Amino acid sequence: MQTELIIVSEYCHKCHIEPSFIELLEEGGLINVHTEGGEHYLLLSELPSVERYSRMYYDLSINMEGIDAIHHLLERMEDMRREMSSLRNQLLLYRQREIEEIDW
Template sequence: MRTAPYIPLHTLCTLYKVERSFFKGLNDNGLIEIITIEQAPCIHHDQIKNLDAIVRLHQDLHINFEGIDTVLNLLDKITQLQEELRITKNRLRIFED
């Protein structure tokens, strides 16, 4: 059986022990996208990995939504730079051999 691609907010509220207003704030700040399916607000399952990081930043480090956005942008930039470094190292190996 195929799993549903959308997870209802009430399920996520229970799982993460947060209020629905938390998810509304994330949506308002562009950190997640809430979609209404059959009159129930839901989040696509592809956003769960990002949502885990967001919840940890908020609960463990007490970072507000703007700070979370900044941290996520910095993590994306680090990932891009690491990929560029990997590509550059691979190109340099050509000259070493």
């Protein structure tokens, strides 16, 4: 499997964002930046997150602390969604067993 890397400086130039913004995201632990031969790279899989964060920062004027808080809240919501799905499946299984016992 080949990992696709995007040069940070080129990405920033094309998307009209500051390279320092990418550094802030990395320092905040929101994204991972890889360095090879003195050049900084983003993984292709990081782009949706970078785009989401840049819209928050540039379009909505949300500061880094706000972006971090939103990130953690969204993570918690996703964890809760997964937990609810798991519990729903367990409940359905329990109900199915209950119905099978009644049929005997």
